[in-house]
Amino acid sequence: MGTADAQWFWRQYVGDGGITPGSLAVPFKAATLAGLAPAHVITAEVDCPRDDAEAYARRLGAAGVPVRHRRYRGMYHGFFTETDAFTKATEAVADACTSLRGVFTDGVLPA
Template structure:
């Protein structure tokens, strides 16, 4: 839920309803609610995060069925993404969430938001948690850390 919450906070801040973050760092974010993407189906089973577990997590996160389309749960469907802080979006190739991050990066760019998008080849959802064993995890953490350092010192 971290990437989702970060995107929502950035949107709330840009709309004047809270502080505006210096940078959005979104690791394999869930941004589009019940909308189905090709990676949801392609990596639905056998790649650490399953489609069934995605549904279960979503059901724990929302209170009512209509929340699946609520702006505060589905930041990818916001009608206007202009004016948001720059973003670093990191996804894993073999992850049901991959296409959501890629779609949000594309939508932010179209709205004029500076975006750095990186998809780690061969990585699974949650690869950051295994950074000690997976070089991609360590690289992704460093990418986000360097971007934050730059944003806070600019």
């Protein structure tokens, strides 16, 4: 993937309105993450943005935001929807559901 590809993906994400990477479109760059809702962060071992997503999870935790992070070893970007092909995808979906259930019913992320 080159620069042109990355720019195309950015436009798909934010449109052509001139939103810059330093804006609300990139929460990691916010001055503070305090006060955000609890987060369940899923990362795949073989994924270009993995390190950024894991740094975001750490930053959320440091800001006092309840965060639950799971890295799925051997998985690649987009594996989450591949439940027919990978047991780990099914596990990731179930794990995300557990987090959502905990927040929606008890107001807390499970351990």
